[in-house]
Amino acid sequence: MSLRVIQFSTGNVGRHALRSIIRRPGLELVGVHANSPGKVGRDAAELCGLDTATGVVATDDVDALVALKADCVVYTSQAESRPDAALREITAFLAAGTNVVGTSLVWLIYPPHADAWLREPIEAACETGGTTMYVNGIDPGFSGDLLPLAALSLSERADEILVQEICDYGSYDDAEFTGASFGFGTTPDRVPPLFLPGVLASIWGGPVRLLADRLGVVVDELRERHEAWTATQTIDCTMMTVAPGEVAAVRFAVEGVVGGRAAIIMEHVNRLTSAAAPDWPTPPGGRPGVHRVVIKGVPGVEINTHVGDEYTDHNEAGVIATAAKAVNAIPAVCAAPPGLTHLSALPVAQVQGLMP
Ligand SMILES: NC(=O)c1ccc[n+]([C@@H]2O[C@H](COP(=O)([O-])OP(=O)(O)OC[C@H]3O[C@@H](n4cnc5c(N)ncnc54)[C@H](OP(=O)(O)O)[C@@H]3O)[C@@H](O)[C@H]2O)c1
Structure with missing residues (x-):
């Protein structure tokens, strides 16, 4: 059975994560978050450069996305400049039973190093929802x-x-x-x-x-x-x-x-x-x-x-790789014990369905 996944944001990293979720066998896109009014109401495919509509349209209604009770949300929204709001959004998903993989809140690459104000509410929400959160990327990550x-x-x-x-x-x-x-x-x-x-x-x-x-x-x-x-x-x-x-x-x-x-x-x-x-x-x-x-x-x-080659600029490749790092981790994070996790606690080979 496919894992039901929400993509939260469609910025530099998020649009690549979105494309990857839509294309991956074993993952089913069930929701997309957008903050910009110009993106709300548009089909997910359009927001990541794919031709075939998915029928999933972007919303800025976080409660409605939480209510979907998805298996996992890929959280790539800008968070370092709005940590309190990001923390509210992330803990709502975790407490409701939705696991989180993310590239934001980069202080959480190794949770034992993170400050208590960030770590403790997330740990509490993971315990309530029986869920797991993992943050990574290319660097830090x-x-x-x-x-x-x-x-x-x-x-x-x-x-x-x-x-x-x-x-x-x-x-x-x-x-x-x-x-x-x-x-x-x-x-x-x-x-x-x-x-x-x-x-x-x-x-x-x-x-x-x-x-x-x-x-x-x-x-x-x-x-x-x-x-x-x-x-x-x-x-x-x-x-x-x-x-x-x-x-x-x-x-x-x-x-x-x-x-x-x-x-x-x-x-x-x-x-x-x-x-x-x-x-x-x-x-x-x-x-x-x-x-x-x-x-x-x-x-x-x-x-x-x-990262990158003659077709893909190295900076574009960096954000594609960062998105891949999050999306590739979805099955491992969904199967992991509850709590804030990190690389040392997950199976190292997080790749899935990569060949066409
Ligand atoms: N570890 C790594 O290697 C690595 C690499 C790159 C990025 N990152 C991290 O990944 C995150 C995303 O980076 P990015 O380059 O994709 O950033 P970006 O292009 O600026 O995109 C940020 C996204 O945040 C959304 N957003 C902005 N304000 C918001 C608000 N008030 N409420 C909800 N959403 C809001 C935007 O939504 P709209 O598009 O709808 O406006 C946009 O999609 C950052 O936290 C960054 O630090 C990590």
Whole structure:
């Protein structure tokens, strides 16, 4: 029997999740949420670029979606900027018996690391509804959990784990959230939301702690570092136009200190076009982006992941992969014991019905 699924939002990630749900054997789309008035009332197929109508139309009525008692909702709505509202929506589904897989609320990649204000109401709703919630994506997500765990499975000994996203965000059409959070197009004296004290650690500290727990080591401290590169000439790209003197690249990291040294490191280098920060690390092979892990130890392991190809831009591929991460997890999450879950508690091979 198919799992009855709701897609909550049809933004950059959500429209790919929606398309994937409609096409997958074993999943039945029963509801779609839209926030924009221009999307409400439109068929799901139209909202994700498919030709054949599904008969499921988008609604902004959250109560009506909860009342569908679906098996799972794929929650990809913007949540970091409206956490209280997102929490209300998510807990309503969980308490009513609908499992949640999501890409939002990225603090929940490793729930033991998340703050109590977020974790506790979700745990309570899972208990009430006998349901499970799982949050993941490409980064944070895959690059900081499944990718290093794959590399660690080849390691006799690990002295240092370095996870990096090195990516040209120039073609990423998300100035409003990513651009503003990272501080692109502002002057370097202005502190963007991502670099406020504690924010980096709240997001990328989770994967650090997940790996530390898997390795049985204690993280003494999570250190944050960040720097900005300012444009020397105008940079014009899909994300935005950056004037000379404005930020066009950022480099930041969360370092897990173990035994007095930075041993588990999650680092980002994000630039707007290859013209920005030419002296900072670049992806191997001239590619525009990479999610990579480098393990120093025995024998020493490096894995470079490139999403996208000659047909699919790497930033578009990143959101397709993020949506796939959520949709692929639906059967495993529906079968999991109740509670907030994470990669270490789920079957690793979350793929399903992928071939046409
Ligand atoms: N971990 C990862 O690798 C990763 C990667 C990418 C994104 N993400 C996360 O995934 C989430 C979605 O990202 P995105 O790039 O798809 O964002 P996006 O393109 O901005 O889409 C956000 C969606 O949120 C909906 N929304 C906005 N305001 C809302 C409100 N007040 N009530 C209900 N819905 C509202 C919008 O609905 P309408 O379309 O109807 O207006 C839109 O579909 C974010 O939380 C982001 O942090 C994670």
